Amino acid sequence: MRLLPAAATVVLVILMLASLLIGVAQVDLLAAWRDPYAMLVLMESRLPRTLAVLLTGAALSVAGVVIQSLVRNRFVGPDTSGTAEGAALGLLAITILVPGSPIWLRMIAASASAMVTTALFLAVIRRLPVREVMLVPIAGLVLSGVLGAIVTFVGWQADLMQYVGTWLMTGEFSGVIAGRYELLWIAGLAAALAWFAADRLAILSLGDQVATGLGLSTATVMRLGLTVVAVVTAMVVTTVGMIPFIGLVVPNLVARVMGDNLRASLPVVAVSGALLLLTCDLVARLAVYPFELPVGLILGILGGGIFLWLLHHRPAHG
Amino acid sequence: MITVEGVNHQIGSVRILHDIRTRLPEGRLTALIGPNGAGKSTLMRLIGRLEALQSGRITVAGHDLATTRTGELAKIMAILGQNTAIASRLRVAELVGFGRWPHHKGRPRPQDRDKVSQALEAFALTSLANRFLDEISGGQAQRAHIAMSFAQDTPWLLLDEPLNNLDMAHARGLMTLLSELVRGQGRSVAMVVHEINYAAAWADHVIAMKDGRIMAEGDPDTVLTEAVLSKLYDTPVSVGRHRNRPLVLHHA
Ligand SMILES: Nc1ncnc2c1ncn2[C@@H]1O[C@H](COP(=O)(O)OP(=O)(O)O)[C@@H](O)[C@H]1O
Ligand SMILES: [Mg+2]
Numbered sequence: 001m002r003l004l005p006a007a008a009t010v011v012l013v014i015l016m017l018a019s020l021l022i023g024v025a026q027v028d029l030l031a032a033w034r035d036p037y038a039m040l041v042l043m044e045s046r047l048p049r050t051l052a053v054l055l056t057g058a059a060l061s062v063a064g065v066v067i068q069s070l071v072r073n074r075f076v077g078p079d080t081s082g083t084a085e086g087a088a089l090g091l092l093a094i095t096i097l098v099p100g101s102p103i104w105l106r107m108i109a110a111s112a113s114a115m116v117t118t119a120l121f122l123a124v125i126r127r128l129p130v131r132e133v134m135l136v137p138i139a140g141l142v143l144s145g146v147l148g149a150i151v152t153f154v155g156w157q158a159d160l161m162q163y164v165g166t167w168l169m170t171g172e173f174s175g176v177i178a179g180r181y182e183l184l185w186i187a188g189l190a191a192a193l194a195w196f197a198a199d200r201l202a203i204l205s206l207g208d209q210v211a212t213g214l215g216l217s218t219a220t221v222m223r224l225g226l227t228v229v230a231v232v233t234a235m236v237v238t239t240v241g242m243i244p245f246i247g248l249v250v251p252n253l254v255a256r257v258m259g260d261n262l263r264a265s266l267p268v269v270a271v272s273g274a275l276l277l278l279t280c281d282l283v284a285r286l287a288v289y290p291f292e293l294p295v296g297l298i299l300g301i302l303g304g305g306i307f308l309w310l311l312h313h314r315p316a317h318g
Numbered sequence: 319m320i321t322v323e324g325v326n327h328q329i330g331s332v333r334i335l336h337d338i339r340t341r342l343p344e345g346r347l348t349a350l351i352g353p354n355g356a357g358k359s360t361l362m363r364l365i366g367r368l369e370a371l372q373s374g375r376i377t378v379a380g381h382d383l384a385t386t387r388t389g390e391l392a393k394i395m396a397i398l399g400q401n402t403a404i405a406s407r408l409r410v411a412e413l414v415g416f417g418r419w420p421h422h423k424g425r426p427r428p429q430d431r432d433k434v435s436q437a438l439e440a441f442a443l444t445s446l447a448n449r450f451l452d453e454i455s456g457g458q459a460q461r462a463h464i465a466m467s468f469a470q471d472t473p474w475l476l477l478d479e480p481l482n483n484l485d486m487a488h489a490r491g492l493m494t495l496l497s498e499l500v501r502g503q504g505r506s507v508a509m510v511v512h513e514i515n516y517a518a519a520w521a522d523h524v525i526a527m528k529d530g531r532i533m534a535e536g537d538p539d540t541v542l543t544e545a546v547l548s549k550l551y552d553t554p555v556s557v558g559r560h561r562n563r564p565l566v567l568h569h570a
Contacts, residue, residue, distance in 0.1 A: 072405050199424045203416055205406050209368050209399040214470070215392025215420040259407045259450055263424075 008271050015278045019050040022282065024290050044178045052181040053173055053281045053295075054274040055188045056236050057246060061273025062191035062266060063232040064247030067118070069205040069262070070225045071125055074255070075137040077248030078233045082140065084242040085147035086117025087234040088167045092151060096158050107183065110234035115226050117147055122222070171241035172294040173281055180239070187235035191270065194228045198262040201225060205260065244296055245303025246277055252310050276302075319344045320365060320474070320508070325374035327360055327530075334360050335530045338374070342523070347500045348508040349517035352527035353551055358510045359400050361527070362478045365508070366397030379473055392420035395474035396467040400482075400510070402460060404451070410462045411447040414438055417469030437469035440495060442488075457483040464492065475499070477509040481516060489513075493520045518542050518564045526550050538564055 020029060025041050032038040064077045071081070078084060090113025094106050101109075121143050128135045148168065155164035194201065200221045203211050211218050236242060250273040258265040280298040287293050320342040327335040335357050342348045342365075350358045363369040365376055367383050376383045378395055386394075396417070414437050418430040438444045441461045451459050460483045467475060475496075481489045497520050499505045511517045517524055517538065524541040526534040528550055534541045542564040547555045555568045 074405075199416075199419065202406070202408075203419060206404050206408075206413075206416070209363075209397075209401075210404070210416075212368050212388060213366060213392065213397045213399070213467075214416060215387075215389035217388060255407050259409055259412070261408060261412045 005268065005271070008268075008275060012271065012275050012278070015275065015282065016050055016054070018282060019053070019278060020046045022285055045176075048178045048181050049173050049176045049281075050278070052176045052184055052240060053278050055181075055184040056173075056240060056243060057250075057273040057275070057277025058270035059184070059187035059191040059232045059273075060236060060243060060247040060277075061250035061269045062194050063229045064273075065251040065262065065266060065269055066194050066201060066225045067229045067247070068251055069201045069260075070122060070222060070229070071136055072205050072207070073125075073133060073136040074252055075134070075248070076140050077245070077251075078229055079242055079244050079247060080137060080140040080144055081229075082117040082121045082143040082147050083114045083229055083233040084168060084237050085144050085151055086230070087111070087114040087237040088151045088164060089113050089117065089147060089154075090234070091167060091238060092154050092158070092160060092164070095160060095163070096154075103183075106238065107186070107234065110238055111227075111231045114230035114234045114237075117143075118226055118230055122226075166241050167237045168242055169296075170294045171236070171243035171296045172284070172292070173240055174292050176240065183235045183239050187232045190228050190231040190235075193224070195263075195266050197221065197224050197228075198266050202260060202262040241296075243277065243299060245299050245307065246273055249303045249306045249310075250276060253306070256310075319377075319379065320506075321375075321377045322361070322365065323375045325361075325364060325371065325376065327357075327364065327369075327372055333530060335364075338530075338532060340525060340532055340535060342506070342508050342525075344379070344506050345500060345504050346506060346522040347497055347520060348506075348523040348525060349511045349521035350508065350525050350527060351511055351514055351517055351550070352533070356527040357530040358527055359478050362397070362476055362508070362510060363399065366395065366399075366476050367391060368397065368399060389420060392470070392472075394472055395476055396470035396472045397476040398463055398467045398478060398480060400478040402463045406451070408451050409448050410443055410451065410454070410458075411438060413451060413462050414443070414465045414469050417466035417471075420470060433469050433471055437465040440468060441465040442491075457485060457488060460484060461488065461492075468495075473505055475505065475507045477507070479510045479512050481511065481513060489516065496520070514542070514547070514566045518566055542566060 023046060027038045027041050032042050060078060067076055067078055067081050068074055087110040090109040091106060094101050094109035121140060124143060125136050125139050151164055155161045200216060203214055203216055204218060204221045208218055250269055254265050254269045254272055258268060280302060281295045284293040284295040284298050322338050322340045325335055325338040338361060352358055364371055367388060371383060381394060415434050418426060418433060422430050438447055441464060443462060443465055446454055446458060451462060464480050480492060484492065493516060496507050500507055521538055524538050525532060526541055526546060533550055534546045542557060544555060544557050547566060555566055558565045558567060
């Protein structure tokens with residue numbers, strides 16, 4: 001158990017080196033410091049891509065933990081709670097209303113809109129009977145579906161389907177180069193914010209009664225959690241497109257082993273998420289080399305399998 | 319002292335509580351009794367500010383609930399609701415540890431760790447400390463929840479049916495512990511008690527509720543009588559005595 005974090009770190013470093021080395025252009029890492037071309041490939045393409053994958057995997061997994069504490073249900077993620085579709089809706093709106101708007105305005109629009117739709121999800125599930133554990137993910141899927149349909153409709157009308165596709169359908173990293181992924185650091189920062197609120201989020205998932213009894217302002221923690229989930233998702237959606245499953249599967253796997261003491265488990269969640277996504281990205285790059293598969297496809301297969309396994313191996317009391 | 323003045327409560331158009339006016343004495347063990355649906359849990363939740371007050375006024379140790387910050391109240395009273403089922407996968411020690419959160423806000427000090435181990439010890443949970451809550455029995459989980467409220471170490475302790483799921487030995491152990499808190503440390507406890515003889519044996523003060531109203535209140539000898547209890551539960555009971563306390567019998 002104690003060796004696990006160390007082992008995970010070693011594996012992560014190995015995978016990062018692999019990620020830096022693998023690609024169509026042959027690059028000798030050791031020679032890079034005196035080979036300007038190799039250095040260019042490394043700094044402009046390989047390193048940004050590797051960092052983008054790590055940040056996305058870590059931040060989405062942390063966002064998954066946060067949304068699961070907010071709704072007190074393990075079977076949701078930022079991709080099934082209306083959040084990604086909300087971000088896309090915000091991006092569409094700002095693209096149509098303020099053409100050529102600066103990037104920061106687009107980020108704010110995407111985050112704010114994602115926050116509204118996720119709050120809508122919370123409002124919907126608050127009315128569901130608590131014991132019906134499976135109604136929550138179903139409600140999330142339905143809401144995501146409806147919002148996704150709206151996005152598609154508006155995108156179609158405004159002739160922006162190409163963008164909608166890159167935001168919601170095919171999250172992938174092949175287009176990542178220096179200068180086009182840095183927003184993901186904001187996602188990383190938002191995820192780090194969750195760690196500072198780890199105790200509060202853990203207490204919130206004990207229920208409103210316990211949280212209030214311990215003197216917690218549940219509304220404040222809710223807002224903070226919403227902000228984290230919305231900002232992480234909005235940054236990912238705009239930069240690389242939504243990545244499915246990771247925010248659902250990683251929190252579940254880690255909780256199974258470590259439990260829900262978030263102060264201890266969130267760093268592990270972040271590292272595991274980075275690890276899983278990097279593995280999938282490497283598979284996506286190598287499976288039909290020199291061509292690439294979308295990483296979402298690999299994750300869909302792997303994540304779907306893990307999710308089915310989780311459904312059949314639920315802990316005794318859910 | 320806890321004072322409740324003119325408290326009405328309704329859900330939708332249904333009146334749950336009717337003009338409740340009462341006092342819970344300080345340094346005493348108060349038992350709330352009454353049939354199912356009498357409004358005991360509702361009153362407890364209102365006092366514990368888990369439910370918003372619709373009318374009237376409640377003060378706890380001189381602090382008006384309407385004007386005192388919830389974080390401040392968490393250092394004055396600990397409340398354990400009736401429904402303690404949670405979906406979180408926490409270890410017993412972690413749950414009990416959250417009882418200290420109002421005091422340290424995320425930075426546990428040595429005295430916080432001491433209180434947690436004392437609480438684990440007091441509820442015979444030390445050997446279960448590292449077990450997950452979803453991997454222990456219902457009674458053990460119930461004890462873990464009570465231990466969390468205990469670790470909160472507040473002048474007032476409010477417990478809604480804490481004896482649920484507890485076997486006879488642990489129920490007795492809890493009552494002994496609570497009366498020791500009251501008599502030894504001068505703390506105040508208010509609890510909803512389902513099994514009336516626990517109130518008869520341990521309570522200093524009894525409040526009997528029915529249909530959202532207080533039907534009788536006072537010391538056990540004046541409340542736990544055949545006349546009051548038969549009317550309270552709409553069923554004939556006889557009251558004997560055992561070790562100079564009332565003993566309620568309801569065998570046919
Ligand atoms: N959410 C609710 N909606 C409607 N009625 C409720 C609700 N919760 C409780 N009640 C009603 O309020 C009354 C008092 O409930 P409660 O305080 O739980 O009683 P007790 O704890 O004494 O058994 C009951 O008649 C119950 O049916
Ligand atoms: Mg009750």
